[in-house]
Amino acid sequence: MSVLGVVVTLLDPVVIPAQAATATRPQSLSYIPGATLLGIAAGRLYGELATQDAFAAFHAGAVRFGDAFALADSGHICLPVPISLHEPKTRDDKAPSATDERVRDFAAADRGQDFVQIRGRDCVMDGCARFHELGHEASMRTAIAAETGLADEGQLYGYEALSAGQRFRARLDGDVALLARIGKALKGEHFIGRSRTAEFGRVRIEIEEASYWQLASGAAARRRRFVWLLSDAWFFDRYGFPTARPDADMFCPGCAIDWAHSFIRTRRVAPYNTAWRARAEERTLVTRGSVITLENCSLVPGLQSFGMGQERGLGMAFVSSHPIGEVLCTDAGAVTSPAPACPPLPAPTAFTNWLKGKQAGIQSRATAAATSDDDLQTLRGLYRRARHIAGEPVGPTASQWSGLATFLASDIQTGSLLGTREDRDSRLWGARYGLGEGDTGTFRDFVITILKAKDGRTRLRLLAQKARRAIEEEEWLDPQRDESGAVNDQ
Secondary structure (H helix, E strand, O other), X not given: OEEEEEEEEEOOOEEOEOOOOOOOOXXXXXXXXXXXXXHHHHHHHOOXXXXXXXXXXHOOOOEEEOOEEEEOOOOOEEEXXXXXXXXXXXXXXXOOEOOOOOOEXXXXXXXXXXXXXXXXXXXXXXXXXXXXXOOEEEEEEEEEOOXXXXXXXXXXXXXXXXXXXXXXXXXXXXXXXXXXXXXXXXXXXXXXXXXXXXXXXXXXXXXXXXXXXXXXXXXXXXXXXXXXXXXXXXXXXXXXXXXXXXXXXXXXXXXXXXXXXXXXXXXXXXXXXXOOXXXXXXXXXXXXXXXXXXXXXXXXXXXXXXXXXHHHOOOEEEEEOOOHHXXXXXXXXXXXXXXXXXXXXXXXXXXXXXXXXXXXXXXXXXXXXXXXXXXHHHHHHHHHHHHHHHOOOOOOOHHHHHHHHHHHHOOOOOHHHHOOOOOOOOOOOOXXXXXXXXXXXXXXXXXXXXXXXXXXXXXXXXXXXXXXXXXXXXXXXXXXXXXXXXXXXX
16 A cells, blocks of 8 residues: 655636535635546546456546645645534634644533534644635626526526635645546646536646655554544445444444534535536535544544545544544644745746736726725815814815816826915815814815825825715805805894
8 A cells, every 4th residue: 555645736716616506606715626637537547448457546546636725835745624623602713723722622622502513614734724715706607508608597596716826735644556547637727626627626736645644643552543534434234224324233333322412523525526517415514623432432642534435535534542632732733744835936027027017007006996985084174273263165166176176187296286386276285274283284284185195196086076076066165055064044
């Protein structure tokens, strides 16, 4: 039995939905299933291998294609958080790691009140068990009718995808000769997941010839075992039928399951098989992260596999003689051989520099638009203060703001419009408003302050456009309105 390491880098967003439904926006898996790697290898090798070797590699379990787990920036692998871990549900801030003092492992202790399972996160296996959340992005789409080429009415669907740039790591176990050929077939660029003919699914796979990850485990000093599922498991009962409540004999003859200290969740799935152009049989899986506590058990601590579908990554588990919460809190929880750092990015080209410039411009305009709303609210208050000092409506008119917007759009200097500090124009840009403690300022000062800020011209142009409309619609300079904006009937 040999082991082969695989590192998968997402070059494009990848859509791997957790369920078969296409209505609304299905959630994405936080890992790459081993069945995906099996499908890539089978697509390349099935016709080249002898019938017996093909059956052994892709059907009989001679090679086990493990799930590809996410990698943190440090290169350490991220495994599903054990759902036996609970945190107080009354606190607003979530625990930053599985080693937090607020976190309790109810697989080893009696359940407490006001605690909630920790789900939807992974543990960075670097000895600190920090929580890691993958990058996701979502989009809504509509199907196109083949007859008209237009949007098909009522055919709205969504995708949630794993963001590009993330890396995942898997291990393959099996025959040395088969692994060598499978490694060559996997190496390179491939397309996985849904919508591969669009902008999704491109990945790069690299092979680690002599490196693989494994969990360290303590000595088997006790007869109690904790089975932490690292991947979904497809269990069956003593009669061979699939079940979501496995028998203890599946793990070890003569042992018993302590259901009071076990935590399992299930999901039902019928995966689509591209080669068959049909869905496979529906299966009820015990989901990754579940923890099963066994009594009077002699299982050897370490990585084990249970149940059906092991060739496609199902059933991988970590068996420990100590509670998983304790394992994560010690150095024994660290995973050996972190993956190498990401390769350096390619040198920028004229095209990539142009794209970055366009993106920076879009972000700058969006920031300026958001900031100009706050500036308009401030300006509204300045007009009220100026009116309070002068005893009548003063300040730049709507046409003055319109002219300022034109100057800024044409890249003309604004000095000729705003004037100077020595100008005695006390009714327009030189109108004064109170700043508190006897100090005053002018609208000219307010405009110049914005111009000196980052992206000031864009921000001021947007403010000028909004100020013109507000002065006309809200009648800021109407003598019949008092300082609060209400109409004065006298």
